[in-house]
Amino acid sequence: MSRHTHISAMDKLTEDLAKHLPRPIKEVITEFPDLVDILNEYDIGCGACLVGTCLFKDIVSIHNLPPEVEKEMMARLADVISPLPRGTVSAATSASPPKTREKTYSPTVKRLVDEHLLIKRWLALIPEVINNMDVTSGEGREVVAGGIDFISSYADKFHHGKEEDILFKYFDGQAEIIQAMHSDHETGRSHVKAMREALKKEDKDTIIKHLQAYGELLTDHIKKEDEILFPWMDRSLSETNKNAIASGFDKAERAMGAELPAQCETFIAALEKKFTHSSK
Numbered sequence: 001m002s003r004h005t006h007i008s009a010m011d012k013l014t015e016d017l018a019k020h021l022p023r024p025i026k027e028v029i030t031e032f033p034d035l036v037d038i039l040n041e042y043d044i045g046c047g048a049c050l051v052g053t054c055l056f057k058d059i060v061s062i063h064n065l066p067p068e069v070e071k072e073m074m075a076r077l078a079d080v081i082s083p084l085p086r087g088t089v090s091a092a093t094s095a096s097p098p099k100t101r102e103k104t105y106s107p108t109v110k111r112l113v114d115e116h117l118l119i120k121r122w123l124a125l126i127p128e129v130i131n132n133m134d135v136t137s138g139e140g141r142e143v144v145a146g147g148i149d150f151i152s153s154y155a156d157k158f159h160h161g162k163e164e165d166i167l168f169k170y171f172d173g174q175a176e177i178i179q180a181m182h183s184d185h186e187t188g189r190s191h192v193k194a195m196r197e198a199l200k201k202e203d204k205d206t207i208i209k210h211l212q213a214y215g216e217l218l219t220d221h222i223k224k225e226d227e228i229l230f231p232w233m234d235r236s237l238s239e240t241n242k243n244a245i246a247s248g249f250d251k252a253e254r255a256m257g258a259e260l261p262a263q264c265e266t267f268i269a270a271l272e273k274k275f276t277h278s279s280k
C-alpha cells in the first residue's frame with residue numbers, strides 16, 4: 001500500500017471515529033465491546049471507573065496522553081469502529097506498546113497522594129486482619145475497632161474531608177467524575193456504619209464482608225484519583241488556586257488536631273509489626 005493510500009485511509013478512519021466522540025462512552029462500548037481492551041492498555045479503565053454518561057471525547061482528554069500515544073490509540077480505536085485493510089493502522093502509527101506513565105503532582109495535590117500511602121498500608125493489612133479476626137475476645141475486638149476508627153478518622157474525615165470540602169469545590173460538582181468520587185466516599189461510609197453495628201453484635205461474617213468490600217472499593221478509588229483525577233485537577237488549577245487549597249488543607253488539619261496523622265501512622269505500624277511477627 002502506498003503512503004498516499006495510508007493517509008487517505010487514515011483520514012477516513014479518523015472521520016468515522018469522530019462521529020462517535022460526542023457520544024457517551026458506555027453507549028459506544030456497548031456497540032463496540034472490543035474497544036475496552038484497547039482502552040485498558042492505555043490505563044483508561046472505562047468499564048470500572050465511570051458511572052455512565054461521560055462522553056468518549058472527555059474520557060480521552062481527561063487522561064491527557066502524550067500526543068503520539070493518543071494518535072496511536074485513536075487509530076487503533078478507529079480500526080475497531082471501522083476496520084480498514086490489514087496493516088493500515090500499524091503502518092500509519094508507531095504501534096509501540098504504551099508505557100506506564102510516571103505521574104508528577106504539584107506539592108498541594110501530592111499531599112493527598114502521600115496520604116493515600118498510609119491508607120494503602122491499611123488496605124494491604126486487611127487480609128491479615130481478616131485471617132486473624134476474633135470478635136469474641138476483647139483484644140480481637142480492639143483490633144477491628146481500631147481498623148474501623150482508622151478508616152473513619154484518617155481515610156474519611158482527615159483525607160476524604162479535605163477532598164470534598166476543599167479540593168473538589170474548585171470543580172463542577174455535577175461533573176460525573178466528581179460525583180463518582182463522592183459516591184465512592186459515601187459507599188465507604190456505609191461500610192463503616194455496617195461494620196460498627198456488626199462489631200456490636202460480634203457478627204464476624206458481616207464485618208468481613210464489609211471490610212473486603214471496603215478494601216476493593218478504596219483500592220480502585222485511590223487508583224482513579226492518583227492516575228486520572230488528580231493529574232487532571234493539577235493541570236486545570238491555577239497556581240493561585242493551588243495555594244489557596246493548600247491553606248485550606250492546613251486549616252482543616254489544624255482543626256482536626258495536629259497529632260492525628262502521627263497517631264494513625266503509629267496504629268498502622270503497630271499492626272504491621274504484629275502481623276509480621278505472628279506470621280513468622
Ligand SMILES: [Fe+2]
Pocket residue numbers: 160163181185221225
Ligand atoms: Fe477520594
Ligand SMILES: [Fe+2]
Pocket residue numbers: 112116159160163222225
Ligand atoms: Fe483520596
